[in-house]
Amino acid sequence: MKIIVCVKQVPDSAAAMSVEDGKISWGDAPLVINPWDEYAVEAALRLTEAQGGDVIALSLGDENAKEAIKHALAMGCSEAILVNDPAMAGADTQAVARVLAAAIQKIGGADIVVFGKQAIDSDVGATPSMVARLLGWPAVTLVSEIVECTQSEIKASRAMEEGRQQVAAELPVVLSIVKDYGEPRYPSFMGIRKAARASVPEWTVADTGIDLPSAVVTWPNVMAPPEREVTNEIIEGSNPEEIAAKLADKIMEEKVL
Amino acid sequence: MANRVWAYVDQFKSQALLASWEVVFTGRKLADQLGSGLTVLVIGSHLDALAKAAIEYGADEVLLVDDPSLEDYRASPYAAALAGAVGENKLDIFLFPTTTRGREVAGMAAIDLNTGVLVDVTEIKLDGDKVTAIRPVYAGKLLSEVVCNAKPQLVTLRGRAFEKPVPDAGRTGTVTKLPTVMAEDEIKLKVTGYQAAEGGVSLTDASVIVSGGRGTSNNSAEPPAEITDESEKEIWKAQQGFILINDLASVLDGAVGASRAAVDAGYVPYVHQVGQTGKVVSPDLYIACGISGAIQHLAGMRSSKVIVAINKDPEAPIFKYARFGVVGDLYKILPPLTAAMKERLEK
Ligand SMILES: Cc1cc2nc3c(=O)[nH]c(=O)nc-3n(C[C@H](O)[C@H](O)[C@H](O)COP(=O)(O)OP(=O)(O)OC[C@H]3O[C@@H](n4cnc5c(N)ncnc54)[C@H](O)[C@@H]3O)c2cc1C
Numbered sequence A: 001m002k003i004i005v006c007v008k009q010v011p012d013s014a015a016a017m018s019v020e021d022g023k024i025s026w027g028d029a030p031l032v033i034n035p036w037d038e039y040a041v042e043a044a045l046r047l048t049e050a051q052g053g054d055v056i057a058l059s060l061g062d063e064n065a066k067e068a069i070k071h072a073l074a075m076g077c078s079e080a081i082l083v084n085d086p087a088m089a090g091a092d093t094q095a096v097a098r099v100l101a102a103a104i105q106k107i108g109g110a111d112i113v114v115f116g117k118q119a120i121d122s123d124v125g126a127t128p129s130m131v132a133r134l135l136g137w138p139a140v141t142l143v144s145e146i147v148e149c150t151q152s153e154i155k156a157s158r159a160m161e162e163g164r165q166q167v168a169a170e171l172p173v174v175l176s177i178v179k180d181y182g183e184p185r186y187p188s189f190m191g192i193r194k195a196a197r198a199s200v201p202e203w204t205v206a207d208t209g210i211d212l213p214s215a216v217v218t219w220p221n222v223m224a225p226p227e228r229e230v231t232n233e234i235i236e237g238s239n240p241e242e243i244a245a246k247l248a249d250k251i252m253e254e255k256v257l
Numbered sequence B: 001m002a003n004r005v006w007a008y009v010d011q012f013k014s015q016a017l018l019a020s021w022e023v024v025f026t027g028r029k030l031a032d033q034l035g036s037g038l039t040v041l042v043i044g045s046h047l048d049a050l051a052k053a054a055i056e057y058g059a060d061e062v063l064l065v066d067d068p069s070l071e072d073y074r075a076s077p078y079a080a081a082l083a084g085a086v087g088e089n090k091l092d093i094f095l096f097p098t099t100t101r102g103r104e105v106a107g108m109a110a111i112d113l114n115t116g117v118l119v120d121v122t123e124i125k126l127d128g129d130k131v132t133a134i135r136p137v138y139a140g141k142l143l144s145e146v147v148c149n150a151k152p153q154l155v156t157l158r159g160r161a162f163e164k165p166v167p168d169a170g171r172t173g174t175v176t177k178l179p180t181v182m183a184e185d186e187i188k189l190k191v192t193g194y195q196a197a198e199g200g201v202s203l204t205d206a207s208v209i210v211s212g213g214r215g216t217s218n219n220s221a222e223p224p225a226e227i228t229d230e231s232e233k234e235i236w237k238a239q240q241g242f243i244l245i246n247d248l249a250s251v252l253d254g255a256v257g258a259s260r261a262a263v264d265a266g267y268v269p270y271v272h273q274v275g276q277t278g279k280v281v282s283p284d285l286y287i288a289c290g291i292s293g294a295i296q297h298l299a300g301m302r303s304s305k306v307i308v309a310i311n312k313d314p315e316a317p318i319f320k321y322a323r324f325g326v327v328g329d330l331y332k333i334l335p336p337l338t339a340a341m342k343e344r345l346e347k
């Protein structure tokens, strides 16, 4: 079985974000693999462990994206490809999806493509469905459990607002994975060494066989959220009952109930 | 002349999600500003009651793709039905709710209609027929202005961020049924079952959330003797705290939230997680119990209207964001607080 897992590089979730001269800054916080994508890598690895086969990590990004790729390799992916094209700086989600879909086709022969649920920087969560549409494959997004997977079919549960939807889809298929699936493994020592030595081929957009897609969505302005004026008030009292009564009155005064 | 503003209604078992009516209601306002009518598209099965409600919330024209094969949501036939309904119509704006299905269908529509999508926006401004939207990025640590330079401009609206929809039973409109586009044997995905979530109010719809963190495990009560495993003991202890949290939440008609630490330790399932890798919420009232206020947690709840923090540690960062704070033990404060709220709400 051939599985491709798409991973993105993002600022660490602990980063305090700011805007300097109109540019987004994450200070000196490190860039890391998108946390959701670790679940995707985990799912891809478990599928090949059960079925045999290889997992290829695919990322679109600049030099920095190599860290995300290294992490995926260290977890156990056997190969990786970086699509690195300066013309893609400022690309929107549909442009990214078009390039990823083209790269997936260029790699060829994939049975399953696995995505994270969402990138924690842009918070879009639409790349998996867009790629599925471009490839014409079924999209099984928000997978919380893979019940069974054969060479021709996958049975999975999806986490939706109202509960779990169980589906069976024909391969090839696009998946996105949510946290219920199970904790991602830590890279092993051997894995880290292997990843450090791995050579990662770099492609331009032209190498994927399509013309440069143009960005449709642009973000002319990014800003810090307006400072919220919160008046902090510590509720005190001589016993819990008194504190609770005071707090209850204060909550009622806010008229939010 | 076709309407230039469209809205998509996300439904489950022939019931619209509340966020769908927010979308229709906002669509109505935008259509009025543009001097256009509003078309509402509903895809599913047994949709007649929904069509009537869509008109009450602001639709002039309702398009129903109503077919047994569309009973359960499946991305491909829904996306195909949407593209089929749009056809050659020239629309400026197409609004969706940011539900799991709404987000997915909108993403696929961006590919089919050769345009882009502005996801999970919290504000919309119109300049002529051009939308400028505001959306939180980095889990709300920053805000971004976004525009879509192709048409239709697809936009998904965050739930509870727009005006509360009010139905008007006197409104009139037309209902048109469209045929489904994909035959069953062309659809490569079957729905084989469905398992309802445990009851309770969902986090994203909730106007009140009471959340618990790792602090819930700091409980002096001793677990029953048959629990010997240390981590099982910790879980038992913490769950006693979540019982108190649940009691308060149900008095307030609210939902139960949790920090990632509480979820990872196995106190409550992941559906309850609030934060950067959980749900981003903005209820009217958020009560954090035994939660320190890590940046990833704050990212998911700091836009709540009123924040209350109960924490033993006066230095906990959460207090900086809290309108009201109690420095104390959640196990001591929650029972009398629940009783006091019950009394005040006459429950
Ligand atoms: C990639 C990544 C993503 C993350 N995403 C999220 C996310 O989505 N959501 C999230 O919440 N976190 C997230 N985190 C984790 C986050 O960094 C914190 O670890 C987590 O929020 C801490 O949870 P906590 O406040 O419950 O625990 P702690 O930080 O341990 O705080 C427990 C608090 O309880 C108080 N306390 C103890 N006993 C009592 C008592 N009896 N009564 C009252 N107070 C008491 C203590 O004073 C302390 O302040 C993420 C981390 C990473 C690395």
Ligand SMILES: Nc1ncnc2c1ncn2[C@@H]1O[C@H](COP(=O)(O)O)[C@@H](O)[C@H]1O
Binding pocket: A006, A007, A008, A034, A036, A037, A040, A058, A059, A060, A061, A093, A096, A100, A114, A115, A116, A117, A118, A119, A120, A122, A123, A124, A125, A126, A127, A128
């Ligand atoms: N530049 C990228 N390179 C590789 N994968 C990506 C990229 N952007 C997004 N993805 C994948 O798509 C998922 C959803 O991203 P998004 O739609 O941007 O929130 C991520 O979890 C990744 O799996």
